Every structure is written in structure tokens, then in C-alpha cells.
Amino acid sequence: MFPLACVVAGLGIWGAFALWFQLPGPAWVRGVAIVAWCLPALASLAVLAGWGGWNSGWRWAPAVFVLCAVLLLSWWHTIRPTHERVWADDVARMLESRVQGDEVVLDNVRNFTWRSETDYDVRWEARRYDLGQLVSADLMLSYWMGPAIAHTLVSFGFADGRRLVFSLEIRKEKGESFSALGGFFRRFETVIVAADESDIVRTRTNARGEDVYLYRLRLRPEQLRKVFLGYLERAAQVRAQPKFYNTLTSNCTTIVFELARRLSPTLPLDYRLLLSGYFADYAYDHGALVPGYGFEALKAAGRITPRAQAIGPDDDYAKTIRRGVPGVEEAELR
Known part of the structure; x- marks a missing residue:
């Protein structure tokens, strides 16, 4: 389980930074999005560590995290560089x-x-x-x-x-x-x-x-x-x-x-x-x-x-x- 936990932790950290630097809107909106992203990641880590137990209600956390990761990565791939900005x-x-x-x-x-x-x-x-x-x-x-x-x-x-x-x-x-x-x-x-x-x-x-x-x-x-x-x-x-x-x-x-x-x-x-x-x-x-x-x-x-x-x-x-x-x-x- 340890390698899988490392993947979840790494993806969780990467996703939090990605949301902070790329999600449009004020800081509080990005903060809420980061919290919403981190909750299933932390719950998944708890399940993988055996704290929540696979027979508890937390057993769905990894599936929820995978779904969130798919959505996040799909959004990430829509971000494209452009020459059309108000440049310094x-x-x-x-x-x-x-x-x-x-x-x-x-x-x-x-x-x-x-x-x-x-x-x-x-x-x-x-x-x-x-x-x-x-x-x-x-x-x-x-x-x-x-x-x-x-x-x-x-x-x-x-x-x-x-x-x-x-x-x-x-x-x-x-x-x-x-x-x-x-x-x-x-x-x-x-x-x-x-x-x-x-x-x-x-x-x-x-x-x-x-x-x-x-x-x-x-x-x-x-x-x-x-x-x-x-x-x-x-x-x-x-x-x-x-x-x-x-x-x-x-x-x-x-x-x-x-x-x-x-x-x-x-x-x-x-x-x-x-x-x-x-x-x-x-x-x-x-x-x-x-x-x-x-x-x-x-x-x-x-x-x-x-x-x-x-x-x-x-x-x-x-x-x-x-x-x-x-x-x-x-x-x-x-």
C-alpha cells in the first residue's frame, strides 16, 4: 500500500498547487477548491493506512479521489499557452x-x-x-x-x-x-x-x-x-x-x-x-x-x-x- 499512498500524496500536493496557480477567481475561491480537493485525498490516505477500514463508509474515498483526479487532469490539459494577454x-x-x-x-x-x-x-x-x-x-x-x-x-x-x-x-x-x-x-x-x-x-x-x-x-x-x-x-x-x-x-x-x-x-x-x-x-x-x-x-x-x-x-x-x-x-x- 505504501507506493500507492505515495502516489496519492504526490498527486494531492501537485493538485493543490495546480489549483492555486491556475484556478481563476479570488484567493478564497481557490482556497475552497483546494480544501475540496484535499479532503478525498486525505480520506484515501487514511483508508490506505488502515485507519478508516475498508468496511467503513470511508471505503469509497479512493474511488472519489480517482474521479476528482480525472476531472482535475482533464481541466489541466485544457490550459494552453497564448500570446493574447496584456503583457508587461x-x-x-x-x-x-x-x-x-x-x-x-x-x-x-x-x-x-x-x-x-x-x-x-x-x-x-x-x-x-x-x-x-x-x-x-x-x-x-x-x-x-x-x-x-x-x-x-x-x-x-x-x-x-x-x-x-x-x-x-x-x-x-x-x-x-x-x-x-x-x-x-x-x-x-x-x-x-x-x-x-x-x-x-x-x-x-x-x-x-x-x-x-x-x-x-x-x-x-x-x-x-x-x-x-x-x-x-x-x-x-x-x-x-x-x-x-x-x-x-x-x-x-x-x-x-x-x-x-x-x-x-x-x-x-x-x-x-x-x-x-x-x-x-x-x-x-x-x-x-x-x-x-x-x-x-x-x-x-x-x-x-x-x-x-x-x-x-x-x-x-x-x-x-x-x-x-x-x-x-x-x-x-x-
Whole structure:
């Protein structure tokens, strides 16, 4: 009976969270629904434990719970992602791309000016890039809730000094905030943002005060191109077919791993793909970061937040944050 009890308990807990995050209506309505869901689950556990007895009136509890579970799962499968919501300003538009040979034309590149999380200037831009001028890529990890969890971004550099950052993010509705737990329960859609560093990185280092680290990736030109185009491909897929964000299986780190596996199909799964704050350690262990340094040295030199917060009005953000980062050529900083 113990394995069956574990299934009932697990399904009961999952169903309670599913109702809390997805059932429409005020909190009290969701609370009532959760209580109504949990009662047959608890009664079933009591019967399976032998407390109620199969000959008592409680013997029907497992059948009632199975019926409730069928109804709940049927409702769950009706929940579909959509592009039709009132989105927050910073995810209101979706990236569009056109590629012809080496020329890439992007629409809806984000270049906001952030003074705080709620005070900003909205600016979306169309840009052209030459893939033949793609020369570097940097892995960035932004920490906001301890050492184990970080947001993962990849910034691409071009020979003319321009940089473009890709980030898989939740597509928040207006007034909505991120919830790691909600990310397990279809609470958010996914969006891939392409943005200027002075927008998507600076808002983390300066407006939010997050602890951000930058690591130069060890990629050949053909690999840079493949990863860059991989982001565009995923953005096109999401634009054509909305998808849910998932804290475990579809997040800002898993997309980097997925694209890295296109370069090295034998890359193994690792707990550091789930605990994204340790993803740079994973990249280091598999030779993706600059050689010749210990990981702690790379991490210490790559901590960019203090440099970012000390930037003056006439300083170049991208150049300043890279000063002293191993693998960054001096020519990039002039």
C-alpha cells in the first residue's frame, strides 16, 4: 500500500498547487477548491493506512479521489499557452528575424533605459548584424536569491564593438512577478528577448542591484554562428507557437545547454543545470571557459556589478564591465 499512498500524496500536493496557480477567481475561491480537493485525498490516505477500514463508509474515498483526479487532469490539459494577454512593457513584443547569408535583420530588439524597475523609457529597435563579424560570446549569470539560483544570459560581440544579449525569460503580464514555484504550474509563457547590454544587463547590475558575473566563452567562429542562429530559431518557434516556461525543463539555463549540445552532443546532464547558480562551474568543467585560470580566479575577475555601479555618465558600459575579465582582448576595451 505504501507506493500507492505515495502516489496519492504526490498527486494531492501537485493538485493543490495546480489549483492555486491556475484556478481563476479570488484567493478564497481557490482556497475552497483546494480544501475540496484535499479532503478525498486525505480520506484515501487514511483508508490506505488502515485507519478508516475498508468496511467503513470511508471505503469509497479512493474511488472519489480517482474521479476528482480525472476531472482535475482533464481541466489541466485544457490550459494552453497564448500570446493574447496584456503583457508587461519589457516583454510586450517578440523578436523577429530574417537571415540571408551573413546578414541578419532583427525587429523588436529591446533597448530600454532603466532608472529603476518601475521607471524606464521604452525603446524597441530594428537592427542589422553581419554574422561574418561575430567574434565573441560571453556567459553571464545574474544572482538575486542566493548562490544556487541565477538568471543565465549570453552576450554576443561583433568586430565593430556592438553587442547583443539573448535571454529566455518569463513573459509577465502587467503587474505580475516571477515565482519559481509558479513556473512548475504553467503560470507563465516563455519569451526570448534580444536586447542591448545597457538594457538587459545594466538593469540587473544597477537598477536591481543583482550580483552579476561575466565569463568569456571559448567558441570558434562557426560555433558562435551556430549558437547565435540557434537563439533566433528558438525565438521563431516561440513566436509561431506559444510555449509555457517551466522552472525545471524550459528555462534560461536549459536553452544554453540545449544549444551547447548542438556543438557537443555528448555533454552530460548535471545537477548544475537545475541549480543554475552553479552553471558556470559546469561550463568550466567541460572546457567552455577561458583556459589557463582556476575557476575561482575566473569568477572573481568576472564579478561585474561593482564596476557597473561605478560607471560615470560618459563611460562605455560594455567596455567598463569587461576590464580585467580573462579572455577579453585589450583591443575590445579601447
